[in-house]
Amino acid sequence: MHKINKSLLVGVLSAAPLFAHSAENVELPGTLAMTAYGTGSAGYTQMVSIGNLLKNEYDTSVRILPGENDVSRMTPLRMGRVPLCACGIASYYGSEGVLLFADPDWGPQPIRLISTSTASFGLGVAVAGDTNVKTPADLKGKRVAYIRGDDALNVGTEAFLAFGGLTWDDVERVEFPGYGRAFEGIVANQVDAAFTMSVAPPAQQLAASPRGIVWPELDPADKEGWKRLQNVAPYFQPHKATSAAGEAYGKDSPWIGASYPYPILVGNKSLDDKTASSLIRVLIEDHDKYKDAAPGNAGYALENQNMQWVIPYHDAVVEYYKEIGHWTDAMQAHQDKLIKRQEILQTTWKSFLDSNPPEDEDAFRSSWMKVRAEALQAEGMAPVFR
Incomplete structure (x- = not known):
């Protein structure tokens, strides 16, 4: 042709x-x-x-x-x-x-x-602009949203806290039934921060509210902070987000944050x-x-x-x-390491199912996660999740 x-x-x-x-x-x-x-x-x-x-x-x-x-x-x-x-x-x-x-x-x-x-957006914890938060470490003691039934958002939040050397124990965890409701809660001053995409409509709405919005900076040079974050969620990577809610952010003043x-x-x-x-x-x-x-x-x-x-x-x-x-x-x-990891996990899963695991949902999950972690560690691989 x-x-x-x-x-x-x-x-x-x-x-x-x-x-x-x-x-x-x-x-x-x-x-x-x-x-x-x-x-x-x-x-x-x-x-x-x-x-x-x-x-x-x-x-x-x-x-x-x-x-x-x-x-x-x-x-x-x-x-x-x-x-x-x-x-x-x-x-x-x-x-x-x-x-x-x-x-x-x-x-x-x-x-x-x-x-x-x-693309040009980032993913991370959006914070009300009246909280004086500049980095994830500043979230200590703040009210942070936890979304029931949404693993991706909650793990993302946990990873951002880890960047700042924090855990859920260092903040006031406020539970919400859904992602949209959490941002309504920030606007209503019931909570201070929640995980989202930097261009998502809820983030735009927060930016337009009296509280305003800030995106905590994740310094790419903070190697220890990034190590802690990626130990929780290894799929995140440093990212300059040129598209982010809030007047302070844009092509000439990107949010120095993260994305996946x-x-x-x-x-x-x-x-x-x-x-x-x-x-x-x-x-x-x-x-x-x-x-x-x-x-x-x-x-x-x-x-x-x-x-x-x-x-x-x-x-x-x-x-x-x-x-x-x-x-x-x-x-x-x-690539070879990732393929080997998957093969270990799938072989371990088959053996686990053949071992008459507990029928109770929580006990099943707990037992699997323990067996999974042991199998990966035996091969020198980080379990990441426990």
């Missing part, structure tokens, strides 16, 4: 959606199904825009099943009803077999990474090689064609991929990165 210089495409794509393909060797099925966050979410909107590209250029129809929580997003993937999930950090929890996945119906999942988006990818496009180990290879080719090589089609799409660019993150890549994705010369020995060593 005749190759067209990508730089010439940028100005004409909107006028010529059926332009020649820039990605070659793409073999996708006629219909591709996936789960994603609910309609209106950033993840869903991004998948719709990528679906439009796949339909226009590769004649592949993308069917998106919106899910309002981690279980509804990941169950179809586990059951084989869909090959892909545009998930959140629960994909990592699933890979590790922890939190809601420390359950007889789940256990560690054979999750494989296709791609992620790390969202969404996280994953399949299982069994995902067809052709599908995995074709998807990563399109996402990388056609990036100019969809990068402006939805907020956050810029995050799929090659330079925004963390090649040594917490979930192993699909084998076909690794082969693609090798093909384009974007794979190193260090990346391979990291």
